[in-house]
Amino acid sequence: MRVSRMRESRRATAYAPRRWVRRVTGVSSGLVLDRKPSGFASRVKHTMTELAPLQTTTQPVKKRVAYLDNARYWVMLLVVIGHSLTDLVVMDSARGVYTWIYLFHMPFFVLISGYTARNYVGDQRQVRRMISTLVVPYLLVELSLQLITKHYDGSPEHLMPLSPQWLGWFMAALIIYRLTTPIWRTVRYPITISIVISLLAGLIEIPNVLALPKVLGFLPFYVIGMHFSRDRFMALGQWRIRIASAALLAGSFVVCQLYASDWTTEWLLWKMRYDEAPLEAGPMDGLAVRAFLIVVGLVLSLAFLSLVPRRESWTTRFGSRTFYCYLLHGYVIILLDRQFDLWAKLEPYGAVSVLGCIAAAVVLANLLMTKSVADLFRPVFEPQLTWLFKK
Template sequence: MVGNSSLTARGETFFLNLRFMLIVTVFAGNAIEPLIRSLSGMHSLYLWIFSFHMPLFVLVTGYFAGKSLTGAAGRKVLLQIGLQYLIFQTLYSALDVSVFHADNIHHSFFAPYLLLWFLASHACWRLLMLGMGRWSTTAQIIFAVSAGVAVGYLQLDGVWFSISRTFVYLPFFVVGYHFSFEAFARIYNKYVKTAAAAASVLLLLLLSTFGSELPLGWLYGSMTYMQLDAPEWYAGVYRLGMYGLQLAASLAFLGWVPYRLSRMTDWGRRTLYVFLLHGFAVRLAAVSGIYAYLGNAAGAALVLLCAVSFTVLLAQPAVKRLLHPLVEPSVDWMISLQRAALRRSL
């Protein structure tokens, strides 16, 4: 029993470390986006980040969802996700109209604002897992992959209700939910981790050489085949190929993630704050015009340094104490209202 407890704690440490490393790549990827057309190095780094960071973030989310998918805990999480979505969809949309003025944004509660797709999809992944609860793990994965391929054939804009990304990334949520850290730790010993990390570097080099041929839209997962200019009946095969690339890139990146407890582990507990708040910093930087002075190697390095620094800053306990009511709003009042309504109906 002690051994299992130790392994569980080690697995949580690993995934918290991974979660922090991924939020760094999320912040960095969004921060360097204005530079990818003028700097080939930033374009390659951007491709490399998008080859694994969303699939792995969904996998980590599925892993931690295993503790709170059903029962009262599951209902509370769903209510909180819904409230977070309403709050930040309102904030980002209001600031976009008044300050950001971003292009090609649908200002509607039915079209998640940029990074908020993750909240909408997270709620859907949990509901889908509840619906698949009695299926075998194999059946769940087969359905998830099939749905991820099939959703691309819909004749609509994939951003509405975050329908495209919900199903495109569903396989990673399912895998994360059933992830066995014990089996993973047996395989990813010191030598395998070193080889995986080397493969991750090799992938970055390959993307630097051949990445210009890879359409970014396929890595976003937010567009249907129609939007990706792939009307062919066999376009689903391209999605399967993208799954292969994302799986390989994800397995390679895992070689960089330490097993040991560190300060980074603690920061990994507050990645939600970084995720929901970093968009304000990125948008403000974009509208400030500062990127006009950063179109060189030194400027790109400064952007990356700022992204890492702000990630660490937003993951501090003081930020959580200050902004907890906004980022993690209490839903106890909603639960109380539900109970009161139920009592009146009886």
């Protein structure tokens, strides 16, 4: 995974700023703990042999889970930081942080999405909510970003609402994952099948319709999340596991800082064929790297989860509004780059610019997760659409 010259290998997407880079396997068929475990060893044994029983109720959730909202808050900070650093990855100080974040931040979000959508069966209430909170926001964000990019860069020449290039891919992925949830509830060995699909997806040319290459690449994390159990979440909170998780995350961060310059970061985008430049890997090497990334993404995601506070706090409230932060922060970043060429001006300042971007990203993310922003944009991104649905 040696890198050729960084400036030669980066391939900007349609929405990415001009110089941006946009780009386990051994998981068995389940990740559930025994309902009444007799000890940690027995829980681990059950973890590798059983699927978590999926509930069949379709009743709306009465109360948000503070633990998951806390997790969403902290990982959303990583999302905004990662996007703010993408144009600075030519510098080792930024490249290490960027690589570390991209190893697990989207696997984490997909994993959590699988857990929260595990009871999707496609009833009317669920379909209405999916249209209001995923389909409509996807179209609004995708089309508006394409128009903004066309204004500044003259491309894309034609609007391509079904070919997401940046933020829209995740909403497209959630739509596809949600619709296929009943399949993963039905088939045998769903986790194994999803891993095989992810591995094979990098061997063939797949059109970017609804970001399908990335959707298939991240599929194992969604299916694993579906078959996660509450007991497993509780097990991650044991102090021995939390200590090991802290050491693992810190160690992986150091490794990324030391060796990220030797790695091709485009692997972390999960959307290219293995033999496509700049990856240029043979079939076996490509399969090995993708399998490695699945394992690392899962392990670091679980390590991150183990350190997330369980109690309700201000991060819980902010974490319940990450949806707005995700949709809106891209507009700010594009404006700063296209209109003010900010990252080109920051690059000469080296590590200072990296620290400045991280600090600014944290401030921006928190501002976009405030109640005022959510109240302002809720009618836009979560319309009621009562006129559209049957009574």
